[in-house]
Amino acid sequence: AVREAAVAARNVEKLVASVRDRDDGFRPRLDRYTFDSPGWLVSVGDGALAKVGPTVFRGPAANAVKSGVGAAYLASAGDIRDAVGLLREEFELESTVDERR
Known part of the structure; x- marks a missing residue:
């Protein structure tokens, strides 16, 4: 969970910005976490x-x-x-x- 935090934070930021800034019917492209x-x-x-x-x-x-x-x-x-x-x-x-x- 600790390693995934940065990706999760970026995705939350994208989702909030999408709702706040525009409603064009498209969802933002979210980053994927890759475990290494x-x-x-x-x-x-x-x-x-x-x-x-x-x-x-x-x-x-x-x-x-x-x-x-x-x-x-x-x-x-x-x-x-x-x-x-x-x-x-x-x-x-x-x-x-x-x-x-």
């Missing part, structure tokens, strides 16, 4: 199993994919600070910046 799977990720407790392209990962590599997906989702929602915090925590990295600002 980047792979899959299964969370199993604290662990994970992931497939990226043709490669299947397990153990620490799958957990790294899981952390990256989680951080990307937080960042896409505008929560950059939590995304960076998640990555620091998962990869046991020290903070080099005062995060209280």
Whole structure:
């Protein structure tokens, strides 16, 4: 659903503009969403199993994919600070910046 949002928003915009601006009896041409799977990720407790392209990962590599997906989702929602915090925590990295600002 998150990946389809941009196409859905454009289609709603076209439909609203069609109703607002003209009534010529024709419906606007809507964009189609095409799904292109980047792979899959299964969370199993604290662990994970992931497939990226043709490669299947397990153990620490799958957990790294899981952390990256989680951080990307937080960042896409505008929560950059939590995304960076998640990555620091998962990869046991020290903070080099005062995060209280």
